[in-house]
Amino acid sequence: MKPLKDIQNIYFIGIGGIGMSALALYFHREGKNVAGYDKTPSDVTAALQDSGIKVHFEDKNEGIDNSFSSKEDTLVVFTPAIPKMMGELVYFRESGFMLKKRAEVLGMIANQTFSLAVAGTHGKTTTSSILGHLLAASGAPVTAFIGGITNNYNGNLIQKGSDVVVVEADEFDRSFLQLRPDILCVTSMDADHLDIYEDEADLIATFQEFGALAPEDKRFVKNGLPLAGNTVGIEEDADYTAQRVRVENGAYVFDLHYPGGVLENLQFSLPGRHNLFNAVAALGMALSYGSPKEKLVEALASYSGVNRRFTYRIQKEDMVLIDDYAHHPTEIAAVHQSVREMYPEESVLAIFQPHLFSRTKDFMNDFAVALSHFDEVALLDIYPAREEPIAGITSEVLLSEMTLSRKQIIQKNELTDLVKDTNHKIVVMMGAGDIGVEILKVTKELCGES
Incomplete structure (x- = not known):
C-alpha cells in the first residue's frame, strides 16, 4: 500500500460515526478527496456535508462518486460495526480496493x-x-x-x-x-x-x-x-x-x-x-x-466539557435535565455520584436506555444495583446497535432485578410527558443508543421550540 500522504481519495463506510467523522474531516482538511456512506442522516453527517464532504445514505454502489474508481489511489476506511455483507463493503472488497479499519488508519497517522x-x-x-x-x-x-x-x-x-x-x-x-x-x-x-x-x-x-x-x-x-x-x-x-x-x-x-x-x-x-x-x-x-x-x-x-458527558440540557430553578452517555454500570454509578454531589438535597429521576443485549446480559445484576441508587428509574427498550436479540434478555427482566420501588418501562413517545410531569427536580437521561437524539426532542418540546 502507498504511504497515506500519497493517496488522494479516502472513502468512508460509516462516515457518520464519531471516530470516523473526525478522520474524514482530518483528511478533508489535508486536501484529500473525501466522501462516504452512512445509514442515517445526523448532526454529524450534516456538519461533514457543510464542510464540503459528500455523504450519501443508500447502500447502493451508484451512490459512490466516480472519483473513487481508482484502486491504486483510493483507500476505503470502515468500522467493525459495519456488517461484513454490507453492499458497498462487499463491492470494494471484491473489486480489490485497499481496505483498512478505522483503528488501523488512526494508527498510521499517530x-x-x-x-x-x-x-x-x-x-x-x-x-x-x-x-x-x-x-x-x-x-x-x-x-x-x-x-x-x-x-x-x-x-x-x-x-x-x-x-x-x-x-x-x-x-x-x-x-x-x-x-x-x-x-x-x-x-x-x-x-x-x-x-x-x-x-x-x-x-x-x-x-x-x-x-x-x-x-x-x-x-x-x-x-x-x-x-x-x-x-x-x-x-x-x-x-x-x-x-x-x-x-x-x-x-x-x-x-x-x-x-x-x-x-x-x-x-x-x-x-x-x-x-x-x-x-x-x-x-x-x-x-x-x-x-x-x-x-x-x-x-x-x-475547559468546558464534551457533549453528552453530564451535559445540562435544561438548567432552571424548578427543573434540571442532564444528558449523559453512560452505558456501563460503573459509568452509571459515576453519574449518580456526580448528581448527588451537585444536588445533595434533591431527588432524582433516571431514564436509561440499555445498550446492547450482550452487555445487558453480562452485567444484569450490576446494572440493577447501580440504577437502584436513584429515587426513580424509567427504562427504555434495549438499543440493539449491531446485535440480534438474546432470548430472556430484556429491559423488563432488568426492571425486575432492580430493588427500588418506583420503576417503570417507558416508550420513546412517552418521554416528554414523563419529564414534564415528574415530581423530581433532577432528571438524568443516560445511554449510548438513540436516547441522545430523544433527549434533544424532549428538550425542544419542554422549551416550546418547534
Whole structure:
C-alpha cells in the first residue's frame, strides 16, 4: 500500500460515526478527496456535508462518486460495526480496493509523529478531550481525534498543528494495539466488550499488552490497576494526585501534587470525581510532554466539557435535565455520584436506555444495583446497535432485578410527558443508543421550540 500522504481519495463506510467523522474531516482538511456512506442522516453527517464532504445514505454502489474508481489511489476506511455483507463493503472488497479499519488508519497517522494515547473502558473521551485542550491551549502544535463533540471546539477534531497527535486508544476489537504511543494513559480496566474478550482476565492482559507499548515512566495509570507506571488518584497516595479538593461556585478547586512539585488552586468545572480523575491524568500527560505549567493552569480552567458527558440540557430553578452517555454500570454509578454531589438535597429521576443485549446480559445484576441508587428509574427498550436479540434478555427482566420501588418501562413517545410531569427536580437521561437524539426532542418540546 502507498504511504497515506500519497493517496488522494479516502472513502468512508460509516462516515457518520464519531471516530470516523473526525478522520474524514482530518483528511478533508489535508486536501484529500473525501466522501462516504452512512445509514442515517445526523448532526454529524450534516456538519461533514457543510464542510464540503459528500455523504450519501443508500447502500447502493451508484451512490459512490466516480472519483473513487481508482484502486491504486483510493483507500476505503470502515468500522467493525459495519456488517461484513454490507453492499458497498462487499463491492470494494471484491473489486480489490485497499481496505483498512478505522483503528488501523488512526494508527498510521499517530505512529508517524509524537503521540499521546488514552485508553480505558471508561473515561477515554473526556480525558483525551481535556488533554487535547490542555496541549492546544498551552501552545502545542497538536491534532487531537476525540470520540465526542468538544464544547470548546464544537467538534471532534482539534487541529492546532501536526507535530503531536492525541488519540483515544479503543479496546474494542483490540484496536489500541495498532498504536505506538510515546505517552499513554489507562483510566480503567473494568470488564466490558465480553463479546470480544474471553473474560475479564483476557481484557486485562490485553490492556497490559497495550501498556507495554510505552516506557514505564511515560505511562499514567489509575492507582491500583495491574500495570506499572505513574499512578494517578484523588486524595490518595499516588504519583499524580488531587489534594485539598473542594467545590466552589459549582466547580472543583484542588492542588495537583506530582513528582515535580505542586500546582495550587487549579479550577475544573466538570462535575464528578471520575471527571476530576480524568483531569489529573490529562495534566500528568501534558506535564510529561513538557507543557508550560502556568499555561496548563489557565487551560484547565477554560475547559468546558464534551457533549453528552453530564451535559445540562435544561438548567432552571424548578427543573434540571442532564444528558449523559453512560452505558456501563460503573459509568452509571459515576453519574449518580456526580448528581448527588451537585444536588445533595434533591431527588432524582433516571431514564436509561440499555445498550446492547450482550452487555445487558453480562452485567444484569450490576446494572440493577447501580440504577437502584436513584429515587426513580424509567427504562427504555434495549438499543440493539449491531446485535440480534438474546432470548430472556430484556429491559423488563432488568426492571425486575432492580430493588427500588418506583420503576417503570417507558416508550420513546412517552418521554416528554414523563419529564414534564415528574415530581423530581433532577432528571438524568443516560445511554449510548438513540436516547441522545430523544433527549434533544424532549428538550425542544419542554422549551416550546418547534
